[in-house]
Structures are given as C-alpha cells and as structure tokens.
Amino acid sequence: MTKKTGTTKKSPATPVLSAFTHASYVYTGEMIRKKDGRKLEPADVSAVEDGAIVFDQKKIHWIGPARELPKIYKSVKATDLKRKQAIMPGLIDSHTHLVFAGSRAQEFARRCAGATYQEIADEGGGILTTVNATREASEAELFELALKRALIAYRYGIRTIECKSGYGLDHDAEMKCLKVVKHLREALPQMTFVSTYLGAHAFPKDRRRTEYIDEMVRKTIPEVAEKSLAEFCDVFIDEGYYSIEEGERVLRAAKKAGIKTKVHADELANTESAHLAAKLGANSADHLLKISDYGVESLAESSTVATLLPGTALYLKENFAPARDLLDKGAKVAIATDFNPGTCYSLNLPLMMNLSALYMKMNSAEIFAGVTYSAACALGLEATKGTLDVGMDSDFVVLPYDCFEEMYYRLGW
Numbered sequence: 001m002t003k004k005t006g007t008t009k010k011s012p013a014t015p016v017l018s019a020f021t022h023a024s025y026v027y028t029g030e031m032i033r034k035k036d037g038r039k040l041e042p043a044d045v046s047a048v049e050d051g052a053i054v055f056d057q058k059k060i061h062w063i064g065p066a067r068e069l070p071k072i073y074k075s076v077k078a079t080d081l082k083r084k085q086a087i088m089p090g091l092i093d094s095h096t097h098l099v100f101a102g103s104r105a106q107e108f109a110r111r112c113a114g115a116t117y118q119e120i121a122d123e124g125g126g127i128l129t130t131v132n133a134t135r136e137a138s139e140a141e142l143f144e145l146a147l148k149r150a151l152i153a154y155r156y157g158i159r160t161i162e163c164k165s166g167y168g169l170d171h172d173a174e175m176k177c178l179k180v181v182k183h184l185r186e187a188l189p190q191m192t193f194v195s196t197y198l199g200a201h202a203f204p205k206d207r208r209r210t211e212y213i214d215e216m217v218r219k220t221i222p223e224v225a226e227k228s229l230a231e232f233c234d235v236f237i238d239e240g241y242y243s244i245e246e247g248e249r250v251l252r253a254a255k256k257a258g259i260k261t262k263v264h265a266d267e268l269a270n271t272e273s274a275h276l277a278a279k280l281g282a283n284s285a286d287h288l289l290k291i292s293d294y295g296v297e298s299l300a301e302s303s304t305v306a307t308l309l310p311g312t313a314l315y316l317k318e319n320f321a322p323a324r325d326l327l328d329k330g331a332k333v334a335i336a337t338d339f340n341p342g343t344c345y346s347l348n349l350p351l352m353m354n355l356s357a358l359y360m361k362m363n364s365a366e367i368f369a370g371v372t373y374s375a376a377c378a379l380g381l382e383a384t385k386g387t388l389d390v391g392m393d394s395d396f397v398v399l400p401y402d403c404f405e406e407m408y409y410r411l412g413w
C-alpha cells in the first residue's frame, strides 16, 4: 500500500443533506410494513401530519413532525411545502411489458368494431404483430421507445418499474430486449428498473413447442443468469399457453440458475397456477381473474404477492380479480399497470388505483400498499423501498396534492 501524502486525498465526503419541511403529510407506511401488507386499515398508511424528512442522495436520515426536527438538521437546506403537498414512497409499477416495437392501434379499433381476437390472430395479427416488429427492431430503436415510456411512468410518480421481455420469443431477440433494460438503468439513474425474462410469454410460430422450451431451459436461462440480465423469470401459464408442467419446468430451471420467479396466473382460465406460484415460493402471482378458492388460500398462506392488474380487466371487458376475497383471507395484494401493446396500453398507475377503489372495493391503505410496500415485496425490494424509514432509500415523491387519496380521486389525470 502507498502512504497517503499531503492534501491530495480527502476522507470520504460527508453526504450533502437536504430536507422537506411542513409537508401536509409524510406517509411512511410504517404500519403497513409491520403488518407485512396484510389485513390493513386506513390508518396503517402512518401519516405524519405537518411532517419533515431529511435525506441525502441515497438514504433517509430523519422523518417526523416538523416541530420535532432535531437541532443538528436546522441548518440543512430545506424546502417548505407549506402544508400544501404530501410526501409518500415512490410508486412502484411491479408488472409491465415495457420493451416492444410496433403499434396495434388499428387492431384495437377493429376489435372495438366487432372483430374477435381470434379473427385478428388468424390473420397473423395480435401478439404476432408485436413479435415481428420487436424482432425487426434494433436494440437502439427498442431503447428509444422504452426510454420514452419510462419517462411517462416517471411523471405518474413511478420510481421503480419492472420490465419484462417476452416479445422476442427466440434466444437472440429476448436477450436484445433484456439488454435494453440494462441500458435504461444507465440512462435514468433516477429510476429503478427491475428486469424480468418472460421468454415463456407465448410460443413462437416458427418452432416446435418442446424445442423452444428446451432452448429456454438449457440455453437462455443459464445465459441470462450468467450475464445478470434479469432478476426474475416469469411464465404465462394459462389455457392455450404454457401448461402447469411446462411452466413448472421453466420456473425450476430459473430457480436453479439463481433467478427469482413470477407467474402470469389464472388470467384466461383457472389452471391452479396461483397455487403453483405459492408452492414454488414465487415473489408474485399476477392477474388472477379466474383464481379458485384453493388458489386464494394458497396465496393467503404464503409470502407470494397477488398482483392485480385492473386496467387489463377493463380493457378486455372481463370481471375484475377477487381482490376483497384475497385481502380478507390475508393475502398481500399489489396493483400494477400491466402496460403492454395488446391488453392494457396504459402507464397510468394512479388510474389503476382508481379502478381498485371503484371496482375491487379496496380501502385506501390497501391501495397505498398496492403501489408501494406490496409492490416492493413482489420485486424483492421491501427492505429498501416501498415505505419510508431512517436508513431506507430516499425514494419518495412530493405530490402536487395535500393528500395521497387525491391521486386516485382524479380519474385518469
């Protein structure tokens, strides 16, 4: 080791502190965290009235009522919110298909005019439109599209966003999509991107089913793990898509490679895929429009988060997922957009909160947890994000409103 000389090297810089004072409320979500997001009452949002928060670039240093701000922080550069704005944890969208190319606006118009999904699919439309466009697009083109979308999400207060691959449906195109998420992380350090490999989204038309699964299990998943291109692996287990056996094979391969798991479960039909997700210890089971009582019990007794996507139910004119049933039995419930080109073309997470209140009868703390703590659990980030406490990430949003309910009272703003 060389000896330090003179003044050329400084000791590690002390972090520069900032503060917000006199927030109408600082919603810490402390009780939600203590109750692990289960059986929540409205007061569990843990609102500190006339609150203050002291933080540096990375971590929170202090939270509490403004009048109790310790003397040592009095000289910190502070912004006075004049009790007109509230602070809450940065929103988390824990289920999106952010990376794809092509538009399905024409198909949507045709579908609304009466064409069935099957008719459109028979003409080579539907998911195949997106797969073809995504395969043809360069990594740079996909990045530009995804970057624009991420910036829209940011404006809705989303600070953490999960991004799935799944429109490549072959080794190279899937890897290309996952690399886009890696570049997003570098381009937008103000957001957290969680990457999910969803090679098992559908089956490619140009390959045999078993051949494609073999490729995922033997080649793509080990390579994704080795290159750290995804934290999660997801499988679309449903009627007409992956069977329980096929899905379990892919998910077990991911677990073996050290990748955490998620499942698109019980959306079009009940296949007991929510139960499989709980059995395998997946972080989340998503959709759940057709979940059985058995599936509800399985999730309630597990740490697997039930991720509900009410925008998709709305878009498909389907019944909403049985949120009350899941919540009353003690499951953890997250709310996400499912942003994708076919069944929910929206990044408006506050709109999904509105649908959760109106059509899934969720109370305000359940909705709050759905886009913060429980969504963080669905992504394995609950130790640092989703609630606010000293030592946790300084990942919060200053709302343009004096209470968080205003976010979802406004319909689609």
Ligand SMILES: [Zn+2]
Pocket (backbone or CB within 6 Å): 095, 096, 097, 264, 338, 340
């Ligand atoms: Zn999805």
